[in-house]
Amino acid sequence: SQQGEEDPQALSIQEGENATMNCSYKTSINNLQWYRQNSGRGLVHLILIRSNEREKHSGRLRVTLDTSKKSSSLLITASRAADTASYFCATEENFGNEKLTFGTGTRLTIIP
Amino acid sequence: DAMVIQNPRYQVTQFGKPVTLSCSQTLNHNVMYWYQQKSSQAPKLLFHYYDKDFNNEADTPDNFQSRRPNTSFCFLDIRSPGLGDAAMYLCATTQLAGETQYFGPGTRLLVL
Numbered sequence: 001s002q003q004g005e006e007d008p009q010a011l012s013i014q015e016g017e018n019a020t021m022n023c024s025y026k027t028s029i030n031n032l033q034w035y036r037q038n039s040g041r042g043l044v045h046l047i048l049i050r051s052n053e054r055e056k057h058s059g060r061l062r063v064t065l066d067t068s069k070k071s072s073s074l075l076i077t078a079s080r081a082a083d084t085a086s087y088f089c090a091t092e093e094n095f096g097n098e099k100l101t102f103g104t105g106t107r108l109t110i111i112p
Numbered sequence: 113d114a115m116v117i118q119n120p121r122y123q124v125t126q127f128g129k130p131v132t133l134s135c136s137q138t139l140n141h142n143v144m145y146w147y148q149q150k151s152s153q154a155p156k157l158l159f160h161y162y163d164k165d166f167n168n169e170a171d172t173p174d175n176f177q178s179r180r181p182n183t184s185f186c187f188l189d190i191r192s193p194g195l196g197d198a199a200m201y202l203c204a205t206t207q208l209a210g211e212t213q214y215f216g217p218g219t220r221l222l223v224l
Contacts, residue, residue, distance in 0.1 A: 030210055042116075042202055042215035043155070088154060090213075098143065098162055098209030102154040 004089055004103035012109040019076045021106040023089030024069075030092045032065055032072050033100065037086045046074075046087075076108075084110045115139070118203050118216035125193050126224050133188040133219045135203030143209050144186040146178060147202040149218075155202055161186060162209060190221075198223045 004025040035043040090100040147155035204213040
């Protein structure tokens with residue numbers, strides 16, 4: 001399995017603080033994506049960063065990608081209670097096998 | 113709104129009794145995926161369709177089968193559910209393989 005690793009496995013912070021979670025993967029990739037999953041629900045796509053990009057922003061989200069280290073980070077600024085969820089990174093390997101490989105996930109809890 | 117719909121949201125079945133989960137999409141996407149997700153784990157890809165072409169993951173048990181009668185619908189058949197098959201089953205679609213996936217809300221399967 002080429003499943004990625006996410007760090008930390010769980011993170012609890014106060015509302016208003018920033019949350020950072022990291023993802024490492026094993027193979028060369030075309031893109032890396034971040035998804036959010038609320039408890040008992042499906043996954044929601046947050047952001048996609050391509051292998052030739054180093055940083056991408058979307059609202060309060062900032063994603064970085066370091067292909068030399070095979071790692072990515074997701075920063076959520078000014079966290080809100082509604083950000084409480086599990087966050088997964090997913091990679092598309094660069095030989096076009098039509099699928100994503102998901103990381104192990106970070107469980108984020110925002111304390112009001 | 114265009115979306116991915118899964119029915120039922122909750123399914124209870126008996127050990128060994130066949131069960132079918134359904135997924136439909138109004139996005140007219142070419143690719144449909146079925147994932148199994150157990151508690152606190154990453155989604156695990158079971159198989160996917162690229163149009164009518166079926167792609168089975170090497171470690172997907174024979175107990176799991178799938179049908180895609182048309183672009184909009186895809187079914188997951190579990191021929192003889194075991195206790196270990198209790199999980200959340202997620203359907204996802206994408207227009208372009210490897211790009212953003214759109215997930216349904218999932219079907220939680222309980223095996224008694």
